[in-house]
Amino acid sequence: MSAQIEPRAVVTRFAPSPTGFLHIGNARTGLFSWLYARHHGGRSLLRIEDTDKARSTQAAIDVILDGLQWLGLDWDGDAIFQSERVGRHVEVAQALQAKGQAYRCYMSSAELAAARAAAEKERRPFRLESPWRDCGPDAPAPDAPFVIRLKAPREGETAIDDLVQGRVTVSNSELDDMVLLRSDGTPTYMLAVVVDDHDMGVTHVIRGDDHLNNAFRQLGIYKAMGWPEPVYAHIPLIHGPDGAKLSKRHGALGVDAYRDELGILPEALFNYLLRLGWGHGDDEIISQSQAIQWFDLDAVGKGPSRFDMKKLENLNGHYIREASDGRLAGLIVPRLEHSLGRALGGDEIERLTAAMAELKPRAKTLDELADGAVFLFKPRPLDYDEKAEQLLAGDAPRLLARAYAALTALDEWTAPATEAAVRSVAEAAAVKLGQVAQPLRAALTGRATSPGIFDVLVLLGREESLARIAERMGSEG
RNA sequence: GGCCCCAUCGUCUAGCGGUCCAGGACGUCGCCCUUUCACGGCGAAAACACGGGUUCGAUUCCCGUUGGGGUCACCA
Numbered sequence: 255m256s257a258q259i260e261p262r263a264v265v266t267r268f269a270p271s272p273t274g275f276l277h278i279g280n281a282r283t284g285l286f287s288w289l290y291a292r293h294h295g296g297r298s299l300l301r302i303e304d305t306d307k308a309r310s311t312q313a314a315i316d317v318i319l320d321g322l323q324w325l326g327l328d329w330d331g332d333a334i335f336q337s338e339r340v341g342r343h344v345e346v347a348q349a350l351q352a353k354g355q356a357y358r359c360y361m362s363s364a365e366l367a368a369a370r371a372a373a374e375k376e377r378r379p380f381r382l383e384s385p386w387r388d389c390g391p392d393a394p395a396p397d398a399p400f401v402i403r404l405k406a407p408r409e410g411e412t413a414i415d416d417l418v419q420g421r422v423t424v425s426n427s428e429l430d431d432m433v434l435l436r437s438d439g440t441p442t443y444m445l446a447v448v449v450d451d452h453d454m455g456v457t458h459v460i461r462g463d464d465h466l467n468n469a470f471r472q473l474g475i476y477k478a479m480g481w482p483e484p485v486y487a488h489i490p491l492i493h494g495p496d497g498a499k500l501s502k503r504h505g506a507l508g509v510d511a512y513r514d515e516l517g518i519l520p521e522a523l524f525n526y527l528l529r530l531g532w533g534h535g536d537d538e539i540i541s542q543s544q545a546i547q548w549f550d551l552d553a554v555g556k557g558p559s560r561f562d563m564k565k566l567e568n569l570n571g572h573y574i575r576e577a578s579d580g581r582l583a584g585l586i587v588p589r590l591e592h593s594l595g596r597a598l599g600g601d602e603i604e605r606l607t608a609a610m611a612e613l614k615p616r617a618k619t620l621d622e623l624a625d626g627a628v629f630l631f632k633p634r635p636l637d638y639d640e641k642a643e644q645l646l647a648g649d650a651p652r653l654l655a656r657a658y659a660a661l662t663a664l665d666e667w668t669a670p671a672t673e674a675a676v677r678s679v680a681e682a683a684a685v686k687l688g689q690v691a692q693p694l695r696a697a698l699t700g701r702a703t704s705p706g707i708f709d710v711l712v713l714l715g716r717e718e719s720l721a722r723i724a725e726r727m728g729s730e731g
Numbered sequence: 732g733g734c735c736c737c738a739u740c741g742u743c744u745a746g747c748g749g750u751c752c753a754g755g756a757c758g759u760c761g762c763c764c765u766u767u768c769a770c771g772g773c774g775a776a777a778a779c780a781c782g783g784g785u786u787c788g789a790u791u792c793c794c795g796u797u798g799g800g801g802u803c804a805c806c807a
Binding site: 271273303305306363366374379380381399401419420422423424425428430432433435436437438440442443444446447462463464465466467468470488490491493495497498499526529530531532533534535536537538539555556557558559560561562564565566567568569571575614615616617618626641645673676680686687688689690691692694695696701702703704705706707708 | 732733734735736737738741742743744745754755756757758765766767768769770771799800801802803804805806807
């Protein structure tokens with residue numbers, strides 16, 4: 255019977271570097287990290303890895319913060335900026351050196367390159383063996399630039415019990431003496447991550463698969479410092495439809511692009527990302543609160559999964575249908591104003607909201623939703639697309655004239671009333687309803703597809719409807 | 732190439748030795764609904780990579796092959 259060990263409270267962290275956009279794959283890793291903390295009632299921290307000062311502008315940082323907030327991922331406490339912690343990183347490097355766990359290495363980059371080239375030539379794996387490793391503190395210090403390297407173990411092996419990958423073992427002979435401090439005295443990423451994670455009290459390091467190999471080397475710092483080791487969970491990367499690393503061409507867009515350019519709802523992206531690489535029985539539609547309740551790392555797949563835009567769109571369509579009319583109208587107003595080239599008035603937004611019930615089921619993205627709504631506000635004469643022109647040819651003008659007459663005679667302008675009128679026109683002309691309805695649709699919307707034609711009539715209103723029909727009708731024959 | 736990891740329908744996945752001639756979802760294809768397009772309903776095609784073991788019995792366990800991915804910096 256082993257003693258019951260008091261589990262450490264879970265502390266996770268999301269540590270993006272501000273490159274100008276929040277990569278969709280990183281967003282998913284952040285989601286998993288956040289979900290894990292929330293599920294276990296722990297803390298979810300945020301650290302901005304802004305050591306590359308050139309790229310780390312405030313704008314680039316805001317993109318990440320906006321993206322996270324939009325997705326509904328919050329964090330506990332203030333965000334930590336790695337750049338502000340350089341002093342502490344250097345301090346740890348020096349402590350390591352004082353303990354004899356790190357050393358000054360005076361090898362020049364030319365020497366390194368030569369050693370690497372030699373290894374390459376002999377077709378054997380390159381493993382750095384610095385002659386300065388075992389010189390001890392009394393070694394003559396040449397007047398030359400140096401780096402601080404970690405004295406990594408060479409015997410034995412290192413194992414990680416990864417929450418996603420399982421137990422992974424690597425021979426220590428594979429590990430080299432990584433650089434802790436560069437010759438200009440600045441800390442490397444390897445050092446900074448470990449020091450920050452430790453100082454922030456991170457218990458669970460949940461990050462991309464691409465860091466798995468780093469974990470073994472980073473563990474060396476924890477061991478050398480005598481710090482408690484974190485639990486690791488390495489999440490597989492997201493791949494493109496072709497199985498290769500997700501590239502710009504097929505979806506490696508920033509979260510902001512999904513929102514702004516494609517018109518994806520946050521709950522749809524949340525749901526999609528959650529189900530990509532993770533499953534919970536047959537459940538497909540999963541809310542945030544349900545996700546928190548159900549999520550755990552053991553159900554995360556070990557292999558990379560491919561990004562599927564079609565499925566995201568399907569999910570988005572689902573959430574559009576669920577969204578309130580007011581919210582949707584508000585979301586597409588900017589898109590409509592952009593394509594119309596003018597601002598929408600209050601009464602127009604009211605009409606837009608009223609139209610949502612009919613427009614919603616026809617759209618998979620906000621872009622499509624806006625496109626489906628634009629006919630409501632187009633000035634006369636409409637621009638008719640090719641299919642609409644086809645519908646308006648032949649007998650159509652004559653039938654439109656009859657419909658015009660029947661509609662003009664109506665006392666009340668409702669869907670049932672207009673339907674009765676149009677049906678009677680079709681009957682009188684001995685044609686199918688579609689023979690009248692389709693030209694009507696073309697005349698009213700300029701398109702061959704739209705919501706139900708009687709709803710369109712009501713949405714447009716009597717005056718505008720009749721005016722649009724008049725544009726295209728001939729004489730009653 | 733060395734090291735590490737992975738492998739169920741086209742895609743995301745369920746399956747944790749027998750309940751699987753493998754379930755769900757997206758996509759695809761039919762049919763229904765219908766004034767168009769959607770939505771919705773019904774249905775179909777579609778997978779355990781291959782080869783050895785272990786076992787009374789393997790999609791499930793082990794090994795190999797093949798395929799895929801990750802990583803090998805004074806970048807993060």
